[in-house]
Amino acid sequence: MSKEMMSRRNALKLGALGVTGAMLSATSAMAAAPTEKEVKFDEEYDVIVIGTGFAGLAAAAKAAERGLKVLILEKMGRVGGNSVINGGAFAVPNNKDQAAFGIQDSSELFIKDALKAGLGINHVEMLEVIGKRAQETLDFTIKCGATYQLGKKPTWFGGHSVNRTIVTSNMSGSAIIQPMAAFVEKLPGCKLMTRTKFDDFVMSADGTSVVGVTARTNYRFDNKLLSDDVENKSGEKKVYKAKKGVILASGGFSMDKVYRQLQDPRIVPDQDATNHDGATAGALLKAFQIGAMPVHIDWIQQGPWASPDEKGFGVAPLLTQQGLFVKGVCVDVRNGKRFMNEMADRKTRADAQYVILHQDPKAFPVAIGTYNTFDEQIYAAVEKGLASGVMKKFDTLDALAANYKIPADALKATIKKYNEDAKNGVEDEFKKQSLKDVVGKEAIEMKGPFYAIRTVPKPHHTMGGLKINTKAQVISGNTNKPIPGLYAAGEVTGGTHGASRLGSCAIADCLVFGMVAGESI
Known part of the structure; x- marks a missing residue:
């Protein structure tokens, strides 16, 4: 076995989390999340957002616009995650440029296309929200400073029935991320911290609600193998209170060499992926540990x-x-x-x-x-x-x-x-x-x-993740009801795209449900 192959110790540690559909909340091998009785909060905010990609920035912008005090945590040294390096293609059903070029489209046709690609296992109620709010979301990003090649015939992506994709001005997600990050940081009461790693949730005294997070500032990401990053002890520990809740927008796990292979053994550790190095499963696993319901975890999309x-x-x-x-x-x-x-x-x-x-x-x-x-x-x-x-x-x-x-x-x-x-x-x-x-x-x-x-083909998008409802509330596997104080958006969630996501629908999903989370919390 090569040095990059996961060790028996790591396999045993994470093996319980590699079974699709299992209720992952009762893994006794892991320590329970701390409660508010066991910690001292260093700072207090209304909302804490984990991640600075499309979903995280959209959530933060909407929450801060409502007058809420928002803290955004990013474990890497730069903002954006996969979003800042993506191709900048944004599927917008029924958009204004389609109308200008006589292209007939509808939310119903978009959903039909998504179901065909997703092998019919998509959670349709999520697609309905995207179809309804995509144009509004595009307009919101433009308000935040994002730039697109507008006034041109939309691009046709594989699996779509019609041209419905709007492309950014520089053909990169950076044309959305960089202006939105600047927009968010200028909003009153909004604070963005890089090199600050989310470590765990802080629960209410009775263990039923999310009331904050533990994190490490001055963190240096250097471990590209373990999903929970247990061997990296860098940074200073901090505890942050979230009076209204936490929004998890930590992305997918296509670069997590242990966890992705547990889901699909064909994806060997040395297989290249399209993702940035920080696309690991640690935050996802912490949500499972407090009872979040998993959905479609072993569907990993390869970019052909x-x-x-x-x-x-x-x-x-x-x-x-x-x-x-x-x-x-x-x-x-x-x-x-x-x-x-x-x-x-x-x-x-x-x-x-x-x-x-x-x-x-x-x-x-x-x-x-x-x-x-x-x-x-x-x-x-x-x-x-x-x-x-x-x-x-x-x-x-x-x-x-x-x-x-x-x-x-x-x-x-x-x-x-x-x-x-x-x-x-x-x-x-x-x-x-x-x-x-x-x-x-x-x-x-x-x-x-x-x-x-x-x-x-390269691993590109992890289809599965946390189950959320149309208000972006994370659903508990124990109660089948929302976990109070926990919201999620973007690739860390699952169900929306089924077995395989249509190209250019990631930006739509992340931005739309990021907005929804920021509005709902």
Whole structure:
């Protein structure tokens, strides 16, 4: 077993938490959360928010706007978590730009698409809230200073029936996070602290309500293996009181090498992910320990648009999902043939890629297209991808095929058939919906030049987490009722997206329910 593989000690410590659907509140191996009788509070606030991503900042902004005194805790040295490095794509059903371009959409169609991707196990009441409030939420972020490429035709993401995704001005979540963080810090009574790690909840004297948190200031994150970070003792201990409650917005656990493998043993410790290093399960496990109900914990989404030629999220997802996948093709390098609908939902595509990679771990599928396949919004990313080498440019298909060792004649036949179907308006064998936009033209311009990226799925979004209701209250597994004083929003929650989240719906989910939490608490 490699040095990165979890030890028997760690497996035993966390094993009780690796069983999907188990009631995790009664794990005797863990110490109970302290009560208010056992601590002395250093500071007092109305609301404490854990995390500074989309959900945390939206919650803090809404709570502070109501005149509440808010403390926001972030364990890392910078704000934003995964949100600040995400692709900046925000699914907004029935948005104003859709109306301007004559695109027919509705909350009902959005929910239908989400259910198809989520294999029907989504909690529909959560999707209804997103569908109803997404445009309002977009407007709120603009009020906070977020910038988008508005006035343009919305982008089409895989699994959606129509173009409904608004993209930020810089194609990054930072165009939302940085202005919102500045907005929040200027609000009266709002305090944001980085390098301050949430350690545990503080419960009421009778143990039924959340009344505060314990934390460590001057904390230095350096442990990239253990979900509960037990071996990192850095920082000074503090206890903060929350008179109205705590909002958990700590994100997912795709970088938690122990906990993610307990849920899905196929995700080995050295597998790269799209997340930042701090995307671990510690805060989630603490919520389970005080009785929070788990939902869909072992559904971990893989991003099928990532590349093995760069670490983490990188630039490939922009170039594939908003470029090569839309009008181009993705082929099996062993035979030059397509093997999936490049615009299907993420799970469908990742599963198709894994069929190939399980047969030959080095046979990374290659996405191929021409310059016309790229959305104009990502032209700058094209140059970045070429400069980094994650994307390559070829004058001919023969040169491309030779570089990736793809049978040239088979590749040419694949693209010829693909172009003929697109040009004639014939539904292709994989029922790719985005080709209806290129009827009468070549989808891939045979004059070239041709662009290509090697692809691989990477753990991207953990679908499961805490069960919340439509008021963002965390539900107890013991009583099936809200845990007083505990709210949650964003990727730390589960149920909304079912088995697999539609692309560009994370921003919508996090921001909408962050707002709801800030309004409800």
